[in-house]
Amino acid sequence: MSPVDVRRLAAGTLMPGFVGTTAPDWLLDAFDDGLAAVCLFGTNLVSWDQLAALCTQLRRRSPHALLSVDEEGGDVTRLHYLAGSNQPGNAVLGRIDDVHVTAAAASAIGMELAAFGINLNLAPDADVNSADENPVIGVRSFGADPVHAARHTVAWVEGLQLAGVAACAKHFPGHGDTHDDSHLALPRVKAPLQTLLERELLPFKAAAMAGVGSIMTSHIVVEALDPANPATFSPIVLQDILRGQLGFKGAVITDALDMVGASGVIGIPAAAVRALAAGADLLCIGSETTARQYQDVLEGVVAAVAEGTLPLARLQDAAARTAKLAGDFPAHSGAAVNSSAAIPAAAEIRSTFDLSATADTWLADPSPAAVVQLETQANFAVGTVPWGPAATGGTVPQESLNPGQKVALVGRGLDADHPVWALAQALRSAGHNTITVECGWPRGGADIVSYGASLAVSTALMELLL
Incomplete structure (x- = not known):
């Protein structure tokens, strides 16, 4: 395979963010060279009219790419970044404990996203919040009971995907029993294997069985599964457990690689190579990706294939799974919807x-x-x-x-x-x-x-x- 073809494959596994309220030229040019996806953040938004224009700009350049956001509803919101979400969020939905209400909330979010041409939502949070002092999950979770969290995770996934937007259950294999924020450090989960099987993994297994389009990795070390590697870099976690034991067939997406838990020591390009080699398919680079950072990651992946540290077959598999996710959830756009009827x-x-x-x-x-x-x-x-x-x-x-x-x-x-x-x-x-x-x-x-x-x-x- 020619270097140009390898470079295009590598671009087909990347999902950068960017700074600003219009798409920079380097990002639009990257679409022409095979870029798979782009992730929008709250800092890219000043109004819904501006967001609609931005999404139109992106879609005109790449009609078939994945356009993604973190729209969990509740505290983590991107569409409603300027005023606060019109949805209560997972913890409240879990306490209402009506899966029809949960599915309706997710479907309403999906319809809002689809109206902008957004076809991938990096939600729901499927973590079981078993540590009250958890600094990063908390009310993003449906609750502390794994069976309960699994039921509502499935309802949320089904509601969102019914609206034509791919869901992404996160943060595999479970970020709920941590006391550190992986944006700032590398958390470690010390729970025994049996606890992990009965608690952390249960919602993700349920999501996989329900046909969730994607699952997001976490930058945490789960000692009973792989004491040496964060989940994002662990073939044991991503291939043996997620693919093998849980039977997940969709795309594996990384949490942002600019987080300290992923790249704090080795840098983003090396983190990208390690994640792909471990079994990730789509790499979230970060919210403020620059042209130079994007090129460094792209060149790092291409070089790893040339050097043999990243098998070409693994890169081909990752690009194919990412392309399938985009094909399974094609973008649609239209008038913004009034989702008030689906709000508790x-x-x-x-x-x-x-x-x-x-x-x-x-x-x-x-x-x-x-x-x-x-x-x-x-x-x-x-x-x-x-x-x-x-x-x-x-x-x-x-x-x-x-x-x-x-x-x-x-x-x-x-x-x-x-x-x-x-x-x-x-x-x-x-x-x-x-x-x-x-x-x-x-x-x-x-x-x-x-x-x-x-x-x-x-x-x-x-x-x-x-």
Whole structure:
């Protein structure tokens, strides 16, 4: 095979992001040379009209490529990056526990994406959130019970793919029992093999049996499966387990290779080669890929084939699986849809909240309430999406509180060191009837837990508080 043909095959396994609100020339030229996919992020969005123009620009250059986003609904959103998601997110859907509601939510998301010509959604999150202090999964998960998470993962996959958009169950083989963020470090899962079989792998097995179009790898070391390699670089995890034991036939997509857990030591080009050699088919390069970075990755893959460190047959297989995914889910476009009918009602969302006896007493107090939100930095997957009651415009600064006014203090990730606890004590000492509200996964101590911070959840929360 000629070097040109190998280079085209290599391009058929890559999915870069880019900086800006219009497609750069290097990206459009890469489509002409076989680029398989592009991933859009919240930073590529300033309005839906602009997004529609961007997607049209990309589709005109490459009608058959994969155009992807991370649109989980809930806290992780790209289409609704500017205001917050109109969907409650997985944790709330899991607590509603109606697979028809879950499927409808996913289908509504799929119809929104399809209207822009987006045909691959890097969702749902199929992780079982078994570690309350998990810094990167939390409310992105359907819950801590594996059978429960598997049922809702299947419903979400089927709902999305019914709308003509490929689903991607993530983060294989399971990121729910981690205490580190793989954007910033290389997490390790120490659970025994039997636990992994009964917990982490169950939702992914169910998704594979349901015909999910793709599954995303995680940059974590699962010691009972492969103590030496992160899952993204592990033939044991990707070939022996995912392909062999779980029988997955679709495309294997990597999580972003610019994350520290993947490339922090070896660099993105080397990470790309290792992932392909291990069994990955489509490589997510990162949200701010430059022309130089893209060329470095492309040249690194081509060189690895020439040197024999990446078998040509493996590259051909990866490109073929990626092309099949694009063929199975061709892009469609049309008018943006109104998905409000598929969004759980505010009362249904509120029914999933946890309330302490203190919260019940606070809510029964007829005094006027004020909501104060403490800004809490989100993980990289969430980004800078408006969240919590502040996204509704209903919060006030602490300095504007009236004497004796009752207060709801809102935050997320309320661990023992969070400043919410000291502020709550200070407000109580000053005569304010004060409760604490957790908009994330509960870690203990909060009076109300909403299991999400999306606009949909926050609107329901504000109706409860005020």
